[in-house]
Amino acid sequence: MFVKQLLPALAAIGSVAAQSGTCTVSTTTVNSQAEATKLASCRTVKGTVVIGSESGATIDLSGPEEITGDLIVRNNSQLATFSSSSVQKIGGNFKLEEATFLTSLQFPELTEARSIEWVSVTLLNTVSLGPLTKADNVRLSDTFLDTLDGFALSSAKSFKLDNNRRLSEYKSKLTQVSGELIIQANGLDLDVDLSDLIWIANMEVANVTQFSVPALKVVNGSARFDSNLFESFSAPNLTHTETGDISFVGNGFLQNMTFPKLTEIAGGLLIANNTGLDRVTFFPKLTKVSGAIKLRGNFTEVGFPELNIVRGAFDVSSTANIEKSCDKLKESAPRSQGGDGTIEGVFTCTSDNDKANEDTDGSTSDSGDIDGSDDDENGAAGLVLNAALFGLVAVAGLASAL
């Protein structure tokens, strides 16, 4: 099908280009350097350029400054070096997919693309970009990149980094992310620095060694941290989440967290199986949680000094003795459990539970419903925490954004 379109498209290039600098190609497939050179006189390529599977080892697409559609390399095991000394803007998706020989990508003028989607480019390790300052969606998955210096976006809809085994540092210039940031399964020594980030809709971060969000003020949706290697976590400027949860699950080295300004979580709070955490006493200003609070771990102390409203359940269980904390927390239990009603859902607090770390999902059980009633109020409130769903939502969101 591409071949049919190619002939008239390329035939048109020669005549159109000379006059206006714009070549309309619809979709053209480039299978050799000679075919790439046919586009050299076009200032703008109107349409999509596909590098075909029989491209050979080197393609230089110099000449055009803009490609209005997509630029695609797909299922290619020949191309090793792909370059353009002229392309500044790609109106659509810059997509590299299963380009298994590609090691070098040289686009030193490229500053803008609607989306970057590089997936299964397992040898790609040398990349030169404008740098790229504008893109809605970025996905880098299964590459050989050890730096992201070519990416200098200040905002994005979605940014996903996964399975980049050599990546050891991501120093981001993002100030806002309106969709989701997903970082997972990269190199086990990944240092993520989001120093400029002010607000983010959703984030899901796993397997990172350092994580820094000094300026982060608002999480509009949810933030989730799983299986990370950091020993401490600090969100010094975070004031609230607008709709979602905060979750920390299975961060085995975590010993300390700080949330000095966090006043409200609009969803739930889940802290589970972070076995190095010996206390949960780092929410000095937290007053309102609109979902449930669920805590599981090895801690000996739990305290929420300013807590005023918890719409869901409050469910704590530790491998250690937390009797003293339970006695204090119990004062906030629902009236039906003898407390002052701060907590609206079921209140449960148990010590010496050997299996405390095994319960890591986002739902709270009704087992603590000690008054035996099965009231809807508690049932609904106890399940407000939707952290378990967040992963799915984020991935679906990303797929539709690309």
Ligand SMILES: *[C@@H]1O[C@H](CO)[C@@H](O)[C@H](O)[C@H]1NC(C)=O
């Ligand atoms: C991938 O390219 C090879 C030729 O290099 C071809 O034989 C194969 O059919 C292509 N696969 C797909 C899914 O396009």
Ligand SMILES: *[C@@H]1O[C@H](CO)[C@@H](O)[C@H](O)[C@H]1NC(C)=O
């Ligand atoms: C997130 O919250 C910030 C600060 O309140 C706001 O400026 C921004 O528009 C919100 N973004 C979304 C996507 O809701």
Ligand SMILES: *[C@@H]1O[C@H](CO)[C@@H](O)[C@H](O)[C@H]1NC(C)=O
């Ligand atoms: C990476 O994190 C995921 C959770 O998102 C976890 O299942 C996996 O075991 C982690 N891998 C390593 C090597 O820590």
Ligand SMILES: *[C@@H]1O[C@H](CO)[C@@H](O)[C@H](O)[C@H]1NC(C)=O
């Ligand atoms: C934290 O927020 C305050 C008040 O909004 C601001 O002045 C300060 O610069 C922020 N800190 C960082 C590291 O951005």
Ligand SMILES: *[C@@H]1O[C@H](CO)[C@@H](O)[C@H](O)[C@H]1NC(C)=O
């Ligand atoms: C708890 O975290 C450890 C790593 O710290 C992990 O090996 C284990 O599988 C986790 N347990 C559950 C139930 O997630």
Ligand SMILES: *[C@@H]1O[C@H](CO)[C@@H](O)[C@H](O)[C@H]1NC(C)=O
């Ligand atoms: C926890 O972190 C805070 C802020 O980074 C620090 O002031 C405090 O000393 C730490 N506590 C422990 C026990 O490490």
Ligand SMILES: *[C@@H]1O[C@H](CO)[C@@H](O)[C@H](O)[C@H]1NC(C)=O
């Ligand atoms: C956490 O508690 C479990 C069960 O008591 C225990 O096996 C494990 O060694 C503890 N881990 C840490 C880091 O204290």
